[in-house]
Amino acid sequence: MTATLDPVATGGLLAAGAPDLAGHRRRHGPLGPLRPDVLRTELRRSGLTGRGGAGFPLWRKLDALAARPGGVVVANAAEGEPASAKDRTLLHAAPHLVLDGLQIAAAAARATSAVVYVTAEAVDLVRAAGAARFHDDPVPVRVVDAPDGFLSGEETAAVNAIDGRPGLPGDKARRVVEVGVGGRPTAVANIETLAHAALVGRYGADAFRAAGTPDEPGTMLVTATVEGRQLVREVPLGVPLPVALGADVTGPVLVGGFHGAWLAGPEAAGARLSRAGLAPYGATPGAGVLIALAPGACGLAETAHIVGYLSGASARQCGPCRNGLPVMAATLHRLAAGERDASLPGEVRRLGALVTGRGACHHPDGTARLAASALRVFADDVEAHLSGHCRAGGGRRPGGARERDDGAPSEAPTSIGGTP
Structure with missing residues (x-):
């Protein structure tokens, strides 16, 4: 993009x-x-x-x-x-x-x-x-x-x-x-x-x-993606998230990039771009990546795609990256694909707790944070997928994450549900 x-x-x-x-x-x-x-x-x-x-x-x-x-x-x-x-x-x-x-x-x-x-x-x-x-x-x-x-x-x-x-x-x-x-x-x-x-x-x-807030001064560059269009903007820290995004918030927003966290639409509409403003949602500004979930996209499937990418992008130098992240990615993919196994959300949470704080770097922590935020923000979608249908798809059967036959992500996702 x-x-x-x-x-x-x-x-x-x-x-x-x-x-x-x-x-x-x-x-x-x-x-x-x-x-x-x-x-x-x-x-x-x-x-x-x-x-x-x-x-x-x-x-x-x-x-x-x-x-x-x-x-x-x-x-x-x-x-x-x-x-x-x-x-x-x-x-x-x-x-x-x-x-x-x-x-x-x-x-x-x-x-x-x-x-x-x-x-x-x-x-x-x-x-x-x-x-x-x-x-x-x-x-x-x-x-x-x-x-x-x-x-x-x-x-x-x-x-x-x-x-x-x-x-x-x-x-x-x-x-x-x-x-x-x-x-x-x-x-x-x-x-x-x-x-x-x-x-x-x-x-x-x-x-x-002169810009920003007393506790978090200055401006920051953000990369805002809305419906597949990517814009780089410079905004003061502390501005409302919709101002940083450059668009009205009508649905969930991924804040902080692939190691960030999802915010539900009402949360994103009222949040501010600062550590203090995002802390209640378990998020930070990170490197300034903001991605609005495109209309009609399934946040659960998109998250499974990202976690699959992150699993493949790991250094594979420690147990959490070699073993934990691939299993987490596979479990999320099963959930996104509509497998009717009520234990899947709990297994994702268990794996997240298992890898957090135990990696050679913070890659497992960031991946677990993203997955946990998706289970929270897309809780209704999780229940729908466990029942065999996708709310984002107008009731159709879930399609799951976009992957190759070998289970690896087809590409690094750069826009969530939009045009890459």
Whole structure:
């Protein structure tokens, strides 16, 4: 699916960016003196948190790295989430804002090298942008091609790929801030986070905090999919979910992407795009993915399709991924297909509890969260499927998830019930 930029809902990052260095510097001028202590203070005051999904405060990562001078800062543009397009949109609209943010983060952390870890489609764009400013940037930047995969952007997977190993999650016993790229202390930050840092470094924390809420300041990029149409929008944190989605909410909405959670229509209509606003529903903004269930689509079947994809996308390095997720996917598929076995919903819940907190990374947790939210939001559909009919299909027999003959998902779903 090709995402388009919503011209009505752009501001902040996207309005501040320019695709070429000359245009970027006409708007912002060259980077001024980069004083580590001042930068870390402003980033702390700003309240800027990660925009890649975890929401970890950027200043904490940089403070930890600054205590170990000579480290590495990684700009993470892997964007393994199939339903997200905000990072590649940002790179095309404002590559130099991202590279400014990388230099600011490196200075704040007293790092001596930097890496842009980016999908193959944007490697040439980033290399060209880096070459245009090669003689001006104080910290050298290396561009590394990120492998295609749902988990390729996970912090330790990024470090592994940059070091030439398979881009899969690694050992959590050693934190990357202690042993990361090339064995050196490392901080990994999403490129949207770094673009925000570029504006904080130039214009200060107060300018950043002018948008959003006091507890969750700033704007964020969202990838909103409605009836198969994907738009990248920039909105302040704390706005009503329909505003972030850019459409009236008429049914369930998947919030936070494939590791997110479903909200029922009335919940989504009244919720706000913030951690506090989504917490009552077991959801977070994540990386800003919002997907409205298309009219006529079966949320249960769509969830089974996503869980099947997530099972196949796992690293298969731990018991929950090797064993738990495939069984969970198969069980959800049986339920979506209309198998009249009343034990199936309970088995999905049991498997979710079994894998949560026991994986080598958080992939099992996110998958279990999605499945649990589907059982809650689509409870009436579950009962209908157990009775042999599908409410979304006008009473017809359930068709189940879209899978190949071998049970694997046919493709990564990017729009739920819409046109891929």
